[in-house]
Amino acid sequence: MVSVKLLEEDEKSLKVMLSDIPLAVANTIRRFAINEVPTMAIEEVLIIENSSSMPNDVLAHRLSLIPFISDIDHYVAPEECGCGNRLGCEKCAVRYVLRAEAKDEPITVYSGDMIPEKPDTIVKPVSPKIPIVKLAPGQKIEMELYVRVGRGRKHAKWQAAIASLYEPREGDENRRILYVESIGFLPPRRILLEAAKALEKKASELEEKFSEELSKASS
Numbered sequence: 001m002v003s004v005k006l007l008e009e010d011e012k013s014l015k016v017m018l019s020d021i022p023l024a025v026a027n028t029i030r031r032f033a034i035n036e037v038p039t040m041a042i043e044e045v046l047i048i049e050n051s052s053s054m055p056n057d058v059l060a061h062r063l064s065l066i067p068f069i070s071d072i073d074h075y076v077a078p079e080e081c082g083c084g085n086r087l088g089c090e091k092c093a094v095r096y097v098l099r100a101e102a103k104d105e106p107i108t109v110y111s112g113d114m115i116p117e118k119p120d121t122i123v124k125p126v127s128p129k130i131p132i133v134k135l136a137p138g139q140k141i142e143m144e145l146y147v148r149v150g151r152g153r154k155h156a157k158w159q160a161a162i163a164s165l166y167e168p169r170e171g172d173e174n175r176r177i178l179y180v181e182s183i184g185f186l187p188p189r190r191i192l193l194e195a196a197k198a199l200e201k202k203a204s205e206l207e208e209k210f211s212e213e214l215s216k217a218s219s
Contacts (some may be wrong), residue, residue, distance in 0.1 A: 013181040014188040016169035030163045034200040035152035037160035044146040050140045067126045070185040077149040094123045096145040102135035126184035145155040
């Protein structure tokens, strides 16, 4: 009989014991925790001004790798939203503005300097102390940032967790330990539940496809 037992849990990680679950299924849950759990990151950067020493594409790339606390209960991926707006809407995008200028002294611009369009949003960088760029006196940046839902299979910047699967020390082939460590987008417990939900959805889609094809073959 399939069973799951929670072994350890803290704010960043958890360990569960999986019993009587086929290795392929357990490994699929591990991979889904990494690649199929929806999270939120900066997908589009509109640069209005950049007089820093960092090229536009490098700056945009650094911004995109900042993990955001994700509100996947209220936002959907752009491809799942019917707004048709290239920049998104209130259901599929969170808009931020980043403005910074160095006057007489050099400054470092941090993730906490990004200002959300809606101050009460819970979609925020996991830390306000992530360095973005250094500005020399007289240099300035100004840009709009669009945070959207995505999955790790699309780009690593949306990767929800680090996950591993291994046998316990006693070497029981019917039991395996799944370790999930959150990158910061979501709590590890939510990541595991979303991975299981994604697996269930894939299985339902496969069942539906089989039914359709077999119905055609028998008619």
